[in-house]
Amino acid sequence: MSATYNVIGTRPVRHDGADKVTGRAIYGADVQLAGLLHGYVLRSPHAHARIKRLDTSKAESFPGVHAIVTADDFPQTPERIVDLGEGDTPLSYVRGNLLAKGKVLYRGHAVAAVAAVNAHVAEEAAHLIEVEYEPLPCVLTAPDAMKEDAPRLHADPNVSAHIRHVKGDGEAAFKDAAVIVEREFHTATVHQGYIEPHAATALWNNDGRVLVWCSTQGSFVVRDVVSCVLDLPVSQVKVTPTEIGGGFGGKIPVYLEPVAALLSRKAGRPVKIVMTRQAVFEATGPTPGSYIKVKIGADKDGKFIAAQAYMAYEAGAYPGAMVGPGTMCVFAAYEIPHIAIDGYDVCVNKPSTAAYRAPGATNAAFATETVVDEIAEKLGIDPIELRLRNAAKEGTRRADGPKYRRIGCVEVLEAMKNHPHYKMPLAGPNRGRGVAIGFWFNVGLPSACTLAVNADGTVNLVEGSTDIGGTRTSIAMQAAEVLGIHAEQVLPSVADTDSVGFTGVTGGSRTTFATGMAAHDAAHDVVRQMKERAAKLWETGVDQVAHANGVYSSGDKSITFAELAARIGETGGPVVGRATVNPRGAGGSFAGNIVDVEVDPETGKVTILRFTAVQDAGKAIHPSYVEGQMQGGSVQGIGWALNEEYYMSPSGAMMNASLLDYRMPTALDLPMIDTCIVEVPNPGHPFGVRGVGEANIVPPPAAIANAIYHATGARLRRLPMNPPAVYEAIRITEDSTGRS
């Protein structure tokens, strides 16, 4: 029996909508300040080289140049371990990625930065900086970097971490299996591909405070990084987040802000730096390329008995690939008694990797879900039915430790099985249907929210989660539901770091869950205070006042929220509700895809004929934006599956660092993306919300690989499955089976 809601589950126009369709919304590059200078970052042309000499003198005397900085301009504070929102990292690695010191570790690594009267002058001057490099051998893939004689990026070994999860017995358990499938997989490095390049403006003010305006997924992370690398107390840094033009994990790391601040201190004026698209590709974001081996054994009824995974993920230039989450997700969808997982975090001469929507999980699911499809075929069991026989449920213990609370894996699979798409036969030559599922655990993290009641019956909501996809509205709706007012009567603002309590990143599918929970709790704080005001009006006890659907009542007296709001001045002054949360129980989300493809055997081109995305949202606050997350994640997964890759030269140059050559899906490449929202309420949230931002990107590559197999008989185990790869796989399959 689900609760009935007035606001939750409706589809109001988003609060920032008018600004965003009229061009008024201010994004990172739109910031204008009096006296603004423009920065340009000089980047390494080598993937791995020692910096022998760096001479900025010619650039300094170039007309229009106001400041130049290099790594030597950072305060040389002693090495320590810092936690900047994504785990523990040595400070030298954080600083080193901002401006290289001694060595460059990837092509595009920042070496120096210039501030000048405009961006053209800054760029011209930057190219007058003389850098003498001693090129070093580079290493570009995890398996190569793990070899004994591989070039080393740091004093520490390239393998920076080995993660091992074991449940039950290891190898021995496979002896009871009727069928065992063991396969190897490779996935290419891909980029988050947000359309807005990174942009930051900083002013080192004359009072010593550093003011930053930037496009980021987490303004408090920016504050902490700036404070850390510039050796300032956090209170001396104020970060004002602008609107953000996409992130997907790639705008959690900080690249520009401390550099702009150093330039500003030297120049005595504000400095804005906007990345070029080439810099975005070469120096930010990508998600790890990986090598994965998965082995699963099942009994004759299809029950999985044992599973093993070996996962080597590219960290890029600094440790911290998303192999940890990858190991946690690789078998997360299934109840398997015996599991052994080994994960390796491996430094290579590519940009330092960042989170990308369910980071690590898509690579892992590509392997697992392809193996599961093979087992289904070998046993002659329907692939959804096989998954249902093994689906994780409440009480299932993952190999990495946690036991699931209520989850929706079974419900997602049932919804797939019963979907009209799955029931409709697929006819025609070279066509095939594939399915796959995926899991992402989601996170909690701190959030803060305040609500101030206005005399006209509206409420100002202040929160600190930058809004990438309509979260102002999904947060405001939760406050409106509690207050018994319309979504439009809550006016949400995303505040700067001086004006709201510490709030974690917009990431981990946490914003509607955690900041929404803070709004829910703050609204209850308002209700409590409004009850006090009604009690005062009626000269009765607070415990005599009831609240339902925005009406406060006591005996035969009643007053609406708006009427009571008009009288807060006379009953004691402003009403401000507040709440902070740091929730556990984010409640993971499962997603599944049904995809029909047609493969052109002459060219290897794969066309998506029909695509259905199913996902457990717990409770969909704003269904349109839940669907939007599902569609967007699915299409990123389609791009990852079919086209996208960092195409690297042997010397470590990305050969396709433009949006022409790094081919992301266009409108013409796709059909409509059908969605099916499943709602298995999350016991860890007052409305049952599960974050929906990420799990949707996990299944598409595997679902498409399975569909290609059913269309052609060729199994693809390497991403991307672009036309040459598919063509080649079909040819090899034909040769080995004698088909023609």
Added chain:
Amino acid sequence: MHAKVHVQCTINNEPAEFLCEPRQSLLECLRDVLGLTGTKEGCNDGNCGACTVMFDGRIVTSCLVLGVEAQGRSITTVEGIARGSQLHPLQQAFLENAALQCGICTPGFLVAAKALLDQEPNPSEERIRLFLANNLCRCTGYDKIIRAVQQCAREANA
């Protein structure tokens, strides 16, 4: 550095003039000289469509047009789409259909979609997809954008 050039043109149906360096793109002139920051830069090489504007009745990526080429021309940016305080039906349709998430590509999509509907009031889904294939969106998977354009066309033809 070359002397700046004086350019006179029409922007969003009003006369405009500005000084620009010969090397500055129309996109830079709109954003940095004229303060019309609604037009966005996503790639600066004509591949993402975020900077799409109308240029004498054609859609162009303004990063590939020089500011000096605007002399005597008529330009419409996203700031010129609304009818006074009334949103254009396309803008309204984008909002009602949740056809934007981060919103950075939205100005380019609106200008391009308006150009399509101005020429072809009743385009097929395939035609909309082809016409908008110059504009990249990384958030929506395009589904709701296509539906917004379809709804706008439907209502205009009703």
